Structures are given as C-alpha cells and as structure tokens.
Amino acid sequence: MNRIADFLGHHPPFDGLERGELERLAARTTVRSVAAGEEVANGFTEVVSDLVVVMSGSVGLWNSPDDFAGAPDEIVGVGGVLGYSSILTRTAQGPRAAALTDSQICLLPASSIHAVFSSVSGARFLAGRLRVARRVEPSARVTGTVDDLIRSEPMVGAASMSVAQAARLMTERNRDHLVIPRDDLGGRGYGVLTDADIRARVVAAGISTDVRVGEVMNPHAPTVLTGTPASQALVQILELDLDCLPVVDNAGRLRGVVGPGDFVAAPAGRSVTLRGEILAARTPEELAAAAQRTSYLAAELVRRGQPAREATAVLSLLNDATVRRGLELVLDQHPELDRDALTWIVLGSNARREAVLSSDLDSAVAFADTVVDPAVIDAYRVAFGEVDLLLAACGLSNDANGAVASSALFARTHRQWREAAAGWRESPLENKGMIMTSLLIDSRPIWGDHGLSAVAEVFSDLRAHPATLRLLLAESLSHKARIRSMRDVLSGRGGTFDIKSHAVLPVVNIARWGALSVGSGELDTRARLRAAAGSEMLTEDNSAVLIEVFDVLQKVRMSYQVAQLDNREPASDVITMRRLSPLDRSLVAQAVREVAAVQRRMVNLSHYVPVTR
Incomplete structure (x- = not known):
C-alpha cells in the first residue's frame, strides 16, 4: 500500500493530495499485469468503471471507435492516467486502451476518484488534457521552457x-x-x-x-x-x-x-524555417504559398499538446512576417512612396501575440510629420489597399469593422495620432474615444521607427484621469461573460456559444484595464493580469483564476478551430456545443462562471473604492 501511495503521490492529479488521502486511495487500488496487445479498457462499449494509472510499460489509446487496426492516437507512459473522461461524464465516449508492451497498471474504482478531480491539482490536470483527438507522432518532442x-x-x-x-x-x-x-x-x-x-x-x-x-x-x-x-x-x-x-x-x-x-528540434522550431521562407518570398505568389502554411503549423502545435499560448505566439509571429513582407513587395511597386516615412502597427490579438485561426488583421499607420500633402497620403492609402488584397490571398482576413491602415481613420501622422489620443483620454465619450483607446492600447509597431509608441505614452497617464479610467472600467465590464445571450436566443442560434465575445473578450478587457490602472505597459493578457494582481480591484486570487481560465478558453478555442480546419470548415469563434466533449463543455461552463464572478466583484467594488491609487 505504501508503494502505491508513494507512486501516486509523484504523478498528477494525485500529487496534490495529502498523505492520508493517498493511503486511503491506495487501499482501494488493484495492481494488475497486462501483456503486450492485451486490452486494458474500452470506453466505447461501456462506461469505464476503473481509473487506470500506468506503473510500468506503455499503453496505446485509440480515440475513434472506427479504427483500431492502425497506430494508436496517443501513447501513455509511466504515470499516465486514462479513463477519466468516461468516468466523470458517465458516458461511453472512449478511448480504447491496449498495452503496447508488457506493462503493470493500477486500477482505482470510479467511486473513489471523484474527489481527486475536484481538487485544485485535479482541475489543472483536466485543463491540461484539453486536446484535439487527432493522431500525433509518438516521437514528437515536447519542449516547454x-x-x-x-x-x-x-x-x-x-x-x-x-x-x-x-x-x-x-x-x-x-x-x-x-x-x-x-x-x-x-x-x-x-x-x-x-x-x-x-x-x-x-x-x-x-x-x-x-x-x-x-x-x-x-x-x-x-x-x-x-x-x-x-x-x-x-x-x-x-x-x-x-x-x-x-x-x-x-x-x-x-x-x-x-x-x-x-x-529546430522544438515543436515551434519549424516556425523558424517557415518565417525565413516568408521573408525571402520574391513575388506575391511565393508569399501566398508560404503564408498559407501558417495555420497548419499552428494546428500541428495544438495536436502535439503544446500550450495554447505557444501556438498563438507562433501564429502571431508568422503573421507579422507575412505583413512585413507583403508591405515590402507592394512598396517595391511604388518607388514614388518613401517607405521610411511610415510606421506600420498591428492592433488587437495580433499585437498581444494571441492570434487564433479566426483572428482578423487589425492595422494602423503612423506617417512622419513631414507627410502633409493629401495627394501623397491618398497614394499611400491606395498602396495599403493593395497590401490588404495581398494579405487576403495569403489567408489573412482584414478587420471587418474597418480597423485597417487603408482607412483614413487609421492612417495619420505621428502628431495627429498624439493629438487624437490626448483628446480621447480627456473626452472618452466623444469621437469613438473608448473604442479607439482600446484599439491603440493593444498596438505593436512592426515596421518603421515605432513612432506610435508616443501614443502609448499618452495613455500611460490615464491614472491621472480617474473619471476616464472609471468610464473605461464600466465599458470593459459591460461585456458580460455568459453562455448564451438574448441575441443568440432570438436569432435561433440555440446550442451555440460565441467563445470570443462571451468568454475570452471579458478576460482580455479586464486585463487591459487592470494594466492601465497600475501603469503597466505589458501587452499580452497573462502578463497584464500578473501586473495588476494585488490591486484593490483585482486580487492575487482573481488574477490567478483569470490566467487559468484564459488558458483553458484559448485551448478549447484553438482545438475547436483546428478541428474545423481538419473538416475544411472556416475557423469560427461560434462553437456548436454538442461538438465538444462533455468534459470540455463542463470546463467552458465553469470558466464562464469564474469570469462572471470576477466581473460581479469588480462592478460592486467600483461603487466604493477608487479605481486607482
């Protein structure tokens, strides 16, 4: 019993249990030897009755009931756990498991393990197991840090x-x-x-x-x-x-x-080669051919079980390279335009390096203050329209709401941007002030002299404008985390869930505002939440919960979109809930409840405490 307790205590999700709990669990555990090829469990024929933990050897998992003859979809080694999905959801949803080598397993009765997955370590274990049920190479090397x-x-x-x-x-x-x-x-x-x-x-x-x-x-x-x-x-x-x-x-x-x-040997290492091919493209056709492989590389990272933040960072990195090279190719065709007189800025999720397969490309341009001739500015905007078309050919969608550099609203001189930003800071209810502020706070220059950083400096002073900061807080919290909205009901979109609007954006908005309230210049959501942790409006616990929730939501979001890619469907943030596993549905629902709870707390506190010190 002590040997089993010691073994379990070294592997998740049991590593968070007290010694007494481990011993009680070990007392109900059965150890069994299985020969190579012997079936360990088949979750497609009946609900799994025992949680299986591999003590030695290796076990293969098949995630589809239609193909047991080929190679396994996953290989589980020592410490690997299987059968929890079927046990927790009480459904026969797989997988089938069979020993690949002579192995030793321990069997834990289903009645004794529910408390294990209710613990913090159990929740983290389940969140980390969100994945697309696809074949992966057993030899795939996973590099974390x-x-x-x-x-x-x-x-x-x-x-x-x-x-x-x-x-x-x-x-x-x-x-x-x-x-x-x-x-x-x-x-x-x-x-x-x-x-x-x-x-x-x-x-x-x-x-x-x-x-x-x-x-x-x-x-x-x-x-x-x-x-x-x-x-x-x-x-x-x-x-x-x-x-x-x-x-x-x-x-x-x-x-x-x-x-x-x-x-090179790391899962994200292929992005080095692909980025080089993108930047070396000599024609629009070569650029499009290389850039169209970007989504498949990001999808492969998801299939290999890499964290969602790695897949989104790689996707954003390759998007940056595509935009840069696309701009260069277009400007090569317009020698009359001074390429040194502009700064190209990416906005939104790409700026935060959190792009997913459905992400649009938001962009803006800051001209040198010497660019004052309206005819010259119009010529630049025509070229930027050509960039939009080239990027579309590369598989990158331009923002449907018009946040693109070819729009007059998003192409200004450095001085005009600074003046506009100062105006939005002073009067956020005028001239789309709050919308533009949110867009420009999530901005990152990728070409030129990075002059728009001066705009970020204007917004960094928002702590000195508590009334504006309070309005921005109210706007951030107005996007409620919820499973269904009234619009979904009225439009007949029953059984669907907009994971971006109703779950991810509320976290992004809280993080953005939290960073502003403490004067942080961080861009990505996780770093912003860490920076704001411990403030009166966002406690350490709230921040930690939102970071975990954000990771779970992004994993579900990317996994769903990879499945859409595999089915040759357009990537979408509107999820059909029945296409998720029961376990994933429960995790999404819990994530939304956690975000909503933090929002309610912040709304209540905003009536009584200063938004900043």
Whole structure:
C-alpha cells in the first residue's frame, strides 16, 4: 500500500493530495499485469468503471471507435492516467486502451476518484488534457521552457580580451558567440560578441583584431529568464534578429545561451524555417504559398499538446512576417512612396501575440510629420489597399469593422495620432474615444521607427484621469461573460456559444484595464493580469483564476478551430456545443462562471473604492 501511495503521490492529479488521502486511495487500488496487445479498457462499449494509472510499460489509446487496426492516437507512459473522461461524464465516449508492451497498471474504482478531480491539482490536470483527438507522432518532442534548449555551459570571456583572442577561443570551442559579464565595465548584465559582430564591426570595418572586445561587442545583450516558455524566447530571438540569447536566473546569474538553431528540434522550431521562407518570398505568389502554411503549423502545435499560448505566439509571429513582407513587395511597386516615412502597427490579438485561426488583421499607420500633402497620403492609402488584397490571398482576413491602415481613420501622422489620443483620454465619450483607446492600447509597431509608441505614452497617464479610467472600467465590464445571450436566443442560434465575445473578450478587457490602472505597459493578457494582481480591484486570487481560465478558453478555442480546419470548415469563434466533449463543455461552463464572478466583484467594488491609487 505504501508503494502505491508513494507512486501516486509523484504523478498528477494525485500529487496534490495529502498523505492520508493517498493511503486511503491506495487501499482501494488493484495492481494488475497486462501483456503486450492485451486490452486494458474500452470506453466505447461501456462506461469505464476503473481509473487506470500506468506503473510500468506503455499503453496505446485509440480515440475513434472506427479504427483500431492502425497506430494508436496517443501513447501513455509511466504515470499516465486514462479513463477519466468516461468516468466523470458517465458516458461511453472512449478511448480504447491496449498495452503496447508488457506493462503493470493500477486500477482505482470510479467511486473513489471523484474527489481527486475536484481538487485544485485535479482541475489543472483536466485543463491540461484539453486536446484535439487527432493522431500525433509518438516521437514528437515536447519542449516547454527555454531551459530545455540549453545544450552546454555558456562560454564566458572578458571585455579586456582582444578580438583575436576571442576569435581563437570561439574557434577552439566551436562556438559562434562569447558572453561578456559587464562587472568589469562598471555595469550589470551581459554583453555579447558573435561571429557576425566580428565580421561586420572588425573585419569589414578594417579595424585591427587587437582591438578590445569591450569596444566592439553588443554591450547590452537582451536576456531571458529561466522558466520562460520556449516560444516566447523564440519570438524575442526572431523579432530582435539575435544570433544568441543569454539565459539568466532570477538573481541575474548566467545559466546558458540559446540561439535560433536550438529551436529546430522544438515543436515551434519549424516556425523558424517557415518565417525565413516568408521573408525571402520574391513575388506575391511565393508569399501566398508560404503564408498559407501558417495555420497548419499552428494546428500541428495544438495536436502535439503544446500550450495554447505557444501556438498563438507562433501564429502571431508568422503573421507579422507575412505583413512585413507583403508591405515590402507592394512598396517595391511604388518607388514614388518613401517607405521610411511610415510606421506600420498591428492592433488587437495580433499585437498581444494571441492570434487564433479566426483572428482578423487589425492595422494602423503612423506617417512622419513631414507627410502633409493629401495627394501623397491618398497614394499611400491606395498602396495599403493593395497590401490588404495581398494579405487576403495569403489567408489573412482584414478587420471587418474597418480597423485597417487603408482607412483614413487609421492612417495619420505621428502628431495627429498624439493629438487624437490626448483628446480621447480627456473626452472618452466623444469621437469613438473608448473604442479607439482600446484599439491603440493593444498596438505593436512592426515596421518603421515605432513612432506610435508616443501614443502609448499618452495613455500611460490615464491614472491621472480617474473619471476616464472609471468610464473605461464600466465599458470593459459591460461585456458580460455568459453562455448564451438574448441575441443568440432570438436569432435561433440555440446550442451555440460565441467563445470570443462571451468568454475570452471579458478576460482580455479586464486585463487591459487592470494594466492601465497600475501603469503597466505589458501587452499580452497573462502578463497584464500578473501586473495588476494585488490591486484593490483585482486580487492575487482573481488574477490567478483569470490566467487559468484564459488558458483553458484559448485551448478549447484553438482545438475547436483546428478541428474545423481538419473538416475544411472556416475557423469560427461560434462553437456548436454538442461538438465538444462533455468534459470540455463542463470546463467552458465553469470558466464562464469564474469570469462572471470576477466581473460581479469588480462592478460592486467600483461603487466604493477608487479605481486607482
């Protein structure tokens, strides 16, 4: 019994149970040996009566009752749990399980495990098991954080070394970089010297290799914290065009270095190759052919069980590359237009790097203040209309509400944007002030001099305008989390659920407002919720709940849209509830209840406490 209790305690969802609970569970557990090929359970013929935990060997799962002859859809190893979907929903919905090797399993009676899945660890376990029932490669490697990509000890040098000495050291160790602690330069952090730096800053410039490393290195190298999702580190490398990225712990100590090549074997690593093909496209036809593979790459990440935030980050990264290259190809056809006089900005979910397969492309442009001739601005807008058409050919839909750079409302000079933003801040009820504020707060420049950041600075001062902040709070909370709206009932859309409008957007709105209320410049929803956690309007617990809920909703949303892609249906945020598994339906319903509870609390508090300190 102790052996079984010890084993269960090391594997989710049992790892959150107290020792006494584990021993009581172990006392009701039966251990059984099964031979390779022997059926373990068949949830398609009857409701599963025992939860199965694999103690040794491996078990294959088949998610469809029509095809047991081929390879399994999933392979469960030691610590793997199966049968919970059938037990919790009391339906014969599968899967079929059979031993792939001689294995040992333990069987836990259904009557004894309901409390396990009612615990916090049980809920997290279920949320993490949301997936599309599709075949995946058993050998697919799942990489979660940047730590998993570190291959060896980082190579450290000194700023006082000569470039010749650094080059010899890099050659001897077969490295393309050298990390330089800034301690001896009187600063903190790290500098980096790479092969590319030596070629560009020393050899090409005709400088002697006796020059000190400290004079030619990048003195302020970007770093990433241990534990950072691999996809986030990949985005940073590609966006900043880095050859290497030092990995540091919370104390600032160097733990390793990762580069673009380290991501090739990771699930998101194929995005490196595809992004390169997109940026290298020489014609609109080549760009469209490459960009149309974007949704399939994101879908494959979902099928492999990667977190939804990784799939959405990769999708947004590739969308950025497609927009950049599309703009370049169009401007190549308009040499009369000064490409250095504009900044292209993405808005909405793409700006937050939370794009899903159904996401539209919201965009805006900020012109240099020297662009004042109306005829020149009209010529730019014509070109931007061509960009819209090219992106549509690439499979990217433009915003149906007109938030596109080809619209006069979204193409202004830097000065005009700043003046308009200041006006919206002072009078949010005029000139679509609240709508435009929400759009521009979720903005990220991807081309040009990033001049629209000045607009973000205008909105960062919203804490000094509590009346406006309170109006924005009321607007954010007006989008209620709910399973069905009256419009759904009247339009006859029974049995459907708009997961974006009625679940995801309420969380996004709370996060956006919460970040504004504490003066945070974070963009993505999860980071905004963490930044606002602990404020009077959003407690630590509320923030943690909303982050978990957001992850669950995005997983369900992406999984459903991947299933639509597989069925050659257009991706949609309107979900037919009967197409979800009973378990997924219950998780969505619980998520909506959690969001609604936080909204009610914030509405009540808004009557009594200041919106900001």
